[in-house]
Amino acid sequence: MPESSSDVKDLCSSSGKCQTWPLTGHLDHSPLPLHTKSYMLTNFCTEHNVPECVTHINQEVFSLGLPPVWTQTDSTSDMNVVSVLNCMYELLQLHRRGIQTLEKMEMDQLKWSNNVDSLQLSCTQLKEQLELSKRENMGVVERERQLQLKVKTMQNCLKNEKEETHKLQNIVSSRASQYNHEMKRKERELNKLKERLNQLLVDKKDKRLAIDISNKLGRADGKRSLWKTEKTEAKHEGEMYKSLLRDYESRQGQLLLENAELRKVLKQMKKDMVAILSSKRSIVKGDKQDHSAMEVDSDEEEEVIYSCQESADLFIVHSQEKLTNSVRRQWRRLKNYVERLDNQDDIKDADAVPRETSKEMGKMRQEKKQCKDSIEKQQHLLQKVSTQCDKETSDTTADDSHLLQEKDRLLDEWKSLEDQRKSFERERKNFTEAAIRQSQERKTFEEDRAMWLKHQFLNLSPFADTKTPQRSKSQCSFQMLGETQPIRASLPEKPIVTSPTPGYRPSVSPSTPDLLHTLSLICENSSSKPKRNEDAGDASFLAAQQKWWISGDNHSGLMLTREDCGSI
């Protein structure tokens, strides 16, 4: 409303500071943001212009579609507060809504501006791309054009070359034919010249053309020459054919021989192959046997044919084919078999080898056992033979063997005797030791006895002095014994007693009679005592000792004999 605006302007101008009011349907280019809430209070309404202001506001409100603020029908000049507040509330609502829509619109505008920017960017990019692709396209087009040009030029060249070669070939062939013609022409000319020359020479009847021979020679083979007739000509032909036939026959013979040889070789090969296959195969295949039987039959057939020498060539050819086919079959089988063996070996390599080795080992062990048995048997036999030889002294054929046997026997006897001697020595040692012990015991016993007797005598009888010299004798003897005894006792300590050296024997032997003597004395002495058990024992002991010494003497005699033997 222009009036209102002018009024407002008037009002504003009158006031001083004024603010241009945003009016509906009238957008001013206000520099101020629209949604700022800091309004400057303006002096729109003063105490003087209230009704004008009211009417103005009524008009504005009415234009906005709101109920008026004040109506003149009101009794009082005072404003209706309720309606004013309502109006204000409505106005505030309107304002809010307006601000909301403003915000929305601002957002929308931002969005749209962003979109626009992005679109512009993409647009520029696409434009650039387009430019690039356009340029590339131009380049490619250019290249294509150049290549096409090249192709065209090459095709032209090719065409030219082909034409050239055609031309040259034509030239060459034409020249060749030309030269041939020329050559033939020249040859004809030459022939003509030759003939002409010949004619001239012949016509001249050159007398110099002659043979001057002192005497005619005979033919080389001594035969008379024959006239030239048809017979001779036929004979010549015949001879020529004969020589040709001879050559063919000899060649054929050679080929036949070769053929026979090869066939033999093939047969042999086939036999070998069949043998190998039949022996190696563990599973007996009926088909194979039949085949081999068939082949055997065919072989027999072939042999029959060949031996009969039938002239039917087809037959022989047929059998030849059979042979080759059968050989091929066998060869194929052999190949398959070998291949299978190889495969088997590859698979069962680990098993097969130890099995084989174990088998071999078993075999070897068996062989070892056998060998051992045979060796033992042989040893037994040898021993038997040797013992037999020892026994059979009379059964000797050669003196040397007899002597050797004797020698062996004697050596064995020597050994046995040595053993015996050793054993005797041991026994003797034992016996001496025993004797020594015995004697020692005896001595101790005698000493005790003597002491006891002495005591008894001293104690019992007054004839102690008279018996004393006997006793002294006996004492002396006892002392002697005692002396000897300790010597005797000490003797065993010496190793010389037990040594079986013959040298020592005589030295020992004199002392033993002394011992015996002393012992016998003691025995005599002791025999007077009432102790008879001991006597018996002593006597028996003495007898045993005597026996022993005798045997010892014998033993020494034996020793001597041994020595004698040894000296032989």
Next chain:
Amino acid sequence: MNFSEVFKQSNQLCKVSPDGIYLATCVQYRLVVRDVNTLQILQLYTCLDQISHMEWSSDSQFILCAMYKRGLVQVWSIDQPDWHCKIDEGSIGLVASRWSPDGRHILNTTEFHLRITVWSLCTKAVSYIKNPKACFKGIDFSRDGCYMALAERRDCKDYVCVFVCDDWHLLRHFETETQDLAGLQWSPNGCVLAVWDSCLEYKVLLYSLDGRLLSTYSAYEWLLGVKCVAWSPSSQFLAIGSFDEKVRVLNHITWKKIAQFEHPATINNSKVVVYREVEKKSAPGNEELSLDNITLGSPVLSSHSKYEIHPTPVQLPVVRPDPDRANPKIDNMASVIWVWDVQKMSLEAVLEQTSPVRCFQWDPRCSRLAICTGNTKVYLWTPAGCLSVQVPGDGGFQVQSLTWHCHGDPLILLGKEELCLCYTNTDTEDK
């Protein structure tokens, strides 16, 4: 090794009689006949002009002496020195002269190969054979002397004529499928005739005695073809040497190639024994020679610089294979001899000489190869080893060619103007 004294000879004409008793040499216009063992002069004949060609008859009774310039042929008898025979071809000229196998006919080839005149010494009769072909080997006699094969060219076509040497009866006359027949050769058993084309085309044709074509063999096209052909003495193999430095061996049953021998510049086979001639100069004026054995695998021979490539002209197609050996010589490696073992079909030995090989020949009795290179040494190769011998001579005996005696033992060495015999009875071969 013993050497005989040096005798004079001219024109490399020195031949041993087929029975091995006589040795005939030509000195200018004289014909000297010696005994081979004693080298005593037995006969001396004088011809009318310098002798161009000399040949023994097959029965060793007569010697043919041809004087091409004069167009004369003189025949001498060994048994009867008084007997004489003179054949004058007259103005028609003489290019070649040879005996027939029976020793009683003489075939003279006239100048320009106009015709071949067959003179009979038995009947004084004359026969003419027209249009003989002027090629490398246009005539060949079979070994048994029964047949003669002759190449003929008529109306720009090649023919082969087979004559019976008995009475010169034309047995067969057939055309060959060759462009330009270069040579023909009978097999040693006389049943097959090998015919080969000129070097512009590789083609070998095999004809039976009765004129049937048995087989054709062509290894390749458009390159230079066959250079030389040789039969094995048993007639089982045919060796064909060609310009591609290879030798191909055909078998007589199928006439197909069974082996191909190559001759590369580097040999890498360690089983091959390579002999290289090395010259040592120990004292001034004395040239000593030693041969080194070099077994291969070493890079020494792998460099090309070791071989001297001599573009020599085609020389000495002496290829007479042993039953066990074949040995071709290659022009661009003219100082190298390759010895192949035919039983194993492999290379056996390679001999590298210091100078190009001039001549080599197999011993007729055993596997021994004699080689000469134009210097004063003669070389002998056997499977056991290689040997080089200095030929004693005052002025330096340059060995130009050599031939073996038919029984194998004395080796005849021919120098420029002299000849010498080499006795190999007491040879000691050492490696």
